[in-house]
Amino acid sequence: MGLLTKKDQALILDPLADNNPITIQVLGICSALAITAELKASIVMGISVLFVLGVGNVVISLIRNIIPSKIRIIVQLVVVATLVIIVDQVLKAFAYELSKTLAVFVGLIITNCIIMGRFEAFALGNGPWKSFLDGIGNSLGYAVILIIVGFFRELLGSGTLLGFQVLGDPVAKTGLYALGYENNGFMVLSPMALIVVGIIIWVQRSRNKDLIED
């Protein structure tokens, strides 16, 4: 491959599975619990983080040599907050509907530990291109887990996917509901997100013994 070397590919692919930010590094759990009750919110959050982490990593990487190490965490916070606010304002002016959907996430993105974690662990020590790939990889890894969790919670909790009633109408008792199936209301509550993430971790570690810690 011309564009991406082996190492570059690893930067994108590793976080998707064996070095996943949520299931392996256990970062960004808070937002994974908060917003995965429906699939659409998970996807939107995934895209938002993709943008902020991709751009933020590049910015931090570009100024990494002039950041005073004493205040580097503050500098990182300022970069994230600025990016998020600018995006929010631009959306409000040109894509108002979308900005309303995103309103809840703005605060959650700023406090997402994955973003600070990647700035600190990667962007401060690597060039802009590598940092960009790392940002994309990690946010994709984050998004994949969010989407899996969101899929199961929305399907089992509300019987819908992206708002469409895929299992039939629970009130009119059509589809699966005609057979006596009931939505599991517990799935829409936050603790179930933790349990679903736990199951993903379990599956992942039992398939790859290297990931098991002693």
Added chain:
Amino acid sequence: MAINTEKNSYTVIFAAVMVIVVGSLLAFVASALKPAIKENQRFEKQQNILYAMGVHENSDAGSVNFIPTDKVEEAFAKHIKEQWVIQGGQITKDDTEAYLIDLKKQKTAAKEGRPPKLPLFVGEKDGETFYIIPMLGNGLWDAIWGYMSVNQDMVIQGVFFDHKAETPGLGANIKQRYFMDDFIGESIRKDNSYYGVDVSKTNNDPTNNDKVDNQVDALAGATITGDGLAAMVKATVRRYAPYLEQIRTEN
């Protein structure tokens, strides 16, 4: 690089420069986009008010479809006949920008003992008259607000709810059709007084056929948002009660 980034003076200068750069960048973005954002918010208010009185483009039972932004101004002028401002018992009926009144400021005014401005809109559609009341209250995380339209018998004809930061999939569902549509047909009066509508977990009426109980079904996993919403509806109804009574007994 030759600069010593560990020095205190460097750190202070860096921080100062960063604050100036970021501050002016954000200030520039905010002021450059302000007119566009204001316009969007104005259209949104018009869309919401019209939605509450049943002027919308809903085609199926599931989704909320407003009048599109390029047509909303025209529709608003056509359907909203009067905009009232009620202040200290006086009703002014010829306001043209009552829909832009900031309810939050009026709430603060009421708290500080100044008479708040209460807006109320009179709409007309297919020969029927609607009285639309704006509402503002508190959800779980942040503000919730909405509009409620009633007819002269004080029966709800439509509602619209929105929120700033309720949890997606839980409290945020107050703006879903299946929740909002339940309010239609409920009376805000109970036993000859102004009561409002309860969001109830024991209503046990998922299709909401019982319209005389002042109750709608609550949302799963959204108790506090639901309680806040019911409190908002009731407080608003109480505040407007004397004027609603005037409307009701007019004929």
